[in-house]
Amino acid sequence: MEWALIDLLLKRLHRPESAQTLPLGPGHDSAILRPRAGHDLVVCHDVLNAGVHFPEHTAPFDIGWKALAVNLSDLAASGASPRWMTLGLSLPAAEPRWLERFADGMRALLHTLPADTRPNLIGGDTTKGPLSIAVQLLGEVPQGQGLSRAGARPGDSIWLTGPPGDAAAALHGLQHGLPLAEPLLAALNRPRPPLLAGLQLRAHASACIDLSDGLLADLGHILQASGCGATLHLPALPASPLLAAFCQRFGLDRHKLQLTGGDDYQLCFTLPPGAESGLNDLLARCHRVGLIEAEPGLRLRNDNGQVETPDLDRPGYQHFT
């Protein structure tokens, strides 16, 4: 039984690879891989559980998509090019149909990526247990060029690869039975981490993080790791037209959703003065939202020029309600 399930996964998520890069592929207790000379290896390992990270009856296609997406997002924030994947799957029952759809969801996300950045499934474990999906990705980055949340300096500009808040709006809509436009739901269930942006940012960005906990919390991680503060310009915060319409229709605080919602899987990165000139194409699609400063703490400058200071230590930031 176990082998049939693994075979089903491999058919969808493994591709043959040269023995020069994958000396020992799937079907063994370990896989053996050969990173490119002159490259560092980037590893992430995130777990998604039913009832915690997604509702119990989420479609398996969406679970597969999202489990891969949150890990791809971690690699994107490191500037890494994905290479290999192992899966640790706990399944309540051996249901091939469920697993097919799960793997289809992963594959669909993979096929949104250039072929040479699709991680290849090379191993893992499939076992009985409450539904839980552990995804481990390995990526490569030229030696010393990996991005991290540390490294931002006063004077650096703060950027986002895309508008935050859509996933938070979708979650709010689901929880309150509100009608949702399909793109908002897709932002929650089928995020598309900006992997190529991460690749372009290496050797340019001073710090980078992916937005999983919410902009305030994640920018806070950059500030803590970098030992500095920042001011965000709220009027500069990009919002999708659907988010703006949703918030207006249901009387929601757009900025609160955008600052604290989480699950965005956009990148938040900082650029030293002068770095912008080498990134014109990328930055034309990104949004400059603030400035790194020496003074500790995170400040928000609102529409009328006033500055407010959110309490980052409070779980579930409530300042803008």
Next chain:
Amino acid sequence: MEWALIDLLLKRLHRPESAQTLPLGPGHDSAILRPRAGHDLVVCHDVLNAGVHFPEHTAPFDIGWKALAVNLSDLAASGASPRWMTLGLSLPAAEPRWLERFADGMRALLHTLPADTRPNLIGGDTTKGPLSIAVQLLGEVPQGQGLSRAGARPGDSIWLTGPPGDAAAALHGLQHGLPLAEPLLAALNRPRPPLLAGLQLRAHASACIDLSDGLLADLGHILQASGCGATLHLPALPASPLLAAFCQRFGLDRHKLQLTGGDDYQLCFTLPPGAESGLNDLLARCHRVGLIEAEPGLRLRNDNGQVETPDLDRPGYQHFT
């Protein structure tokens, strides 16, 4: 909360490492590591679930020990030297005491190993959910020297690093409420994978696998991957004195436990003719138990010279009952 738990794990399982080998350590979404030049990377990813791989109320110390042991065993079978570890932990509640004991169990096993073969915890994920432990290990092996289950050839001898069956006896004892000597229980709860044997076997063994499913099943994996058959000499099968006494006292079939029990975490390896001369020290502690043959299938030669053929396709081999 989550960070306090992670910090607790890191205090016990992470050690500072040079930026030359670990450019980015724990505390980020990804870790960045630099394998040694001229080395392949070996990756394994096994999951253990409560109620499936261990009884619900197993001591957390033993769960930590075993979750690490089964993955170390995978690396041992590849001839890899462990370097790094990531954990994907799902915990029903944030209980620091439980997690401390869990990490203590992992650390206790690590301290049975030479310092330069202890994997360093560098990342992962801690989340709410039914108890589930995903361990991912990364090891190194000189390029092209990784062992696998493929490669056995007719005429190769078959060896075990130690006597199988103790863990199966302990499981039987627990399930039937029989009194158990401490070393039998330790074989089940605190296995010690023969990591150093794996290191010595590279460049010598033609095939290698760890005994997790039981000797018949795991040797069967070698035969299938290598495209050959074998005869096992049952009288040559080593048994611990405690196992022999346990089987005699409770009227159990020792060979059945040894052939089908599983959870042994010894290595089963094959050596080409002539390879023994380079491995005298190791082989003095190992046991030659059979011969690889061209004829497909696995044969058992019993005490009186008769040959029997177990049915490997039947789940839970029953031939010797």
